Amino acid sequence: MNEETLIDRLAVALAARVASALPVAIDLWDIATIALYLKREPGTVREQMACLPGFPKAIRLPTSKGRAQPLYNAKEVIAWAQSYRDKN
Structure with missing residues (x-):
């Protein structure tokens, strides 16, 4: 078997x-993700964020x-995190 076939x-x-x-628009994430x-x-x-x-x-x-x-809508979690972007 040659290298290309392998x-x-x-x-x-x-x-x-x-x-x-x-x-991301339709994915559901668990806490670990x-x-x-x-x-x-x-x-x-x-314990400190989801609540x-x-x-x-x-x-x-x-x-x-x-x-x-x-489970959490991935798009919503990303939007939530992005809402904390510094404004300066």
Whole structure:
């Protein structure tokens, strides 16, 4: 097998394993994803940010066990963070 064929096979194998990203306009983020975006710890986001009055409201999808983990509209989270940009 030559080098080019090996590279092609690797590319196909990697593409099969990588999840396709949803557009930010429709994606739902959990606390861990928001924490990555904001460069904070998940506990900080959960306990000190998500409870703020202006933070986007959670979306809770129904489950058979009752209470679902909160999800947040990615676009709203980004807009919320951008609202804190310095004005000067």
